[in-house]
């Protein structure tokens with residue numbers, strides 16, 4: 001805390017991991033001797049830069065850009081870019097730190113990094129977003145490369161933004177280097193299922209957790225928070241597996257739709273029209289919109305927080321428990337506060353941390369890089385099958401590590417320990433760098 005003041009999210013993410021690691025540390029004294037934890041908590045490189053751009057009225061704006069290249073022991077830095085007014089260095093560091101363990105858990109060769117800007121794309125025209133992305137990439141491009149650092153999307157960065165970012169990279173580098181960014185369009189190096197991957201992956205992870213206790217998603221009542229990329233495809237996959245998704249939200253309110261959220265309408269409103277979630281309720285008979293309030297007031301058996309950090313607090317967790325929740329699986333990064341996690345654990349709710357449950361997105365990014373390297377393009381079915389195998393692998397690695405440390409069913413401990421052991425092993429083998 002002394003070394004990173006004013007970075008509460010980063011401190012929270014580090015403490016959550018450290019909490020789980022004491023059994024692993026006592027079994028491996030070499031970790032302490034080589035100061036692996038201290039090295040892990042200090043990013044390899046942090047880039048902070050000015051992003052000036054001009055709006056449609058000719059006015060000049062100045063935003064701040066970030067890229068935190070956290071750890072490359074396992075491969076090139078990999079992690080998304082977030083464009084949201086709440087972005088600051090501490091937020092990017094928390095996301096980058098989580099990303100190290102998440103990427104390690106996939107079993108793939110990727111290090112951890114994250115970036116973004118305090119730019120708010122909401123209400124901005126396409127041309128303004130284009131100019132912003134070009135200015136942002138004008139600085140960032142010199143730090144990227146398929147063997148160095150490979151960004152992707154996150155909050156506020158979807159297909160449109162990735163397009164503008166890739167275009168500017170290609171122009172500045174004078175190179176068509178597909179592997180430099182992921183989440184690309186299908187006609188220019190993208191992978192099928194990348195758009196769906198994080199949401200689908202989280203639901204597949206949930207299904208596997210339920211199977212372990214002799215249940216399934218079929219017939220479950222699901223609530224998803226958010227209505228962005230992760231949320232939309234969580235809704236779609238949950239429906240495919242027989243669940244009814246009765247509510248979702250955005251930062252202004254939530255909708256309750258007892259017949260089950262209509263994914264096509266949700267995509268039309270949020271992805272195509274970039275409208276508020278209230279518009280969904282206006283167009284769907286039987287659905288109602290609740291301004292403000294909490295989506296966690298809607299009773300459910302499965303909760304999939306898929307909006308942002310610290311969106312599910314202890315009060316919300318108690319409400320969920322009273323409503324009969326059996327599973328909480330994090331689609332977003334660190335959406336559940338530490339107090340809320342304690343409430344859920346005491347109530348014996350199955351809980352999956354984001355670094356395991358939402359790793360389907362980054363894993364499919366690596367599948368995109370593989371297809372780019374082989375100059376090939378897989379079918380939807382093939383890419384989805386690969387995603388299912390990756391999620392099963394992540395689940396089982398967490399499960400195995402939790403059992404090995406005498407805490408069966410503890411996915412938090414399992415994810416932290418399994419991710420840590422892989423990174424720490426690589427750091428030890430590679431010496432003091």
Ligand code: NDP
Nearest residue numbers: 154155156198226227228229230250251307308332333361
């Ligand atoms: P999007 O920008 O597509 O959607 C974000 C959604 O969350 C929107 O509905 C947004 O509402 C809501 N939201 C964002 N910030 C807040 C806030 N402060 N309070 C309330 N609601 C908020 O982002 P993604 O779906 O891509 O990302 C969602 C989460 O999933 C993030 O935590 C991200 O880090 C994580 N994640 C994403 C991955 C990906 O592949 N995209 C991969 C792994 C994790 P509004 O429109 O009103 O702002």
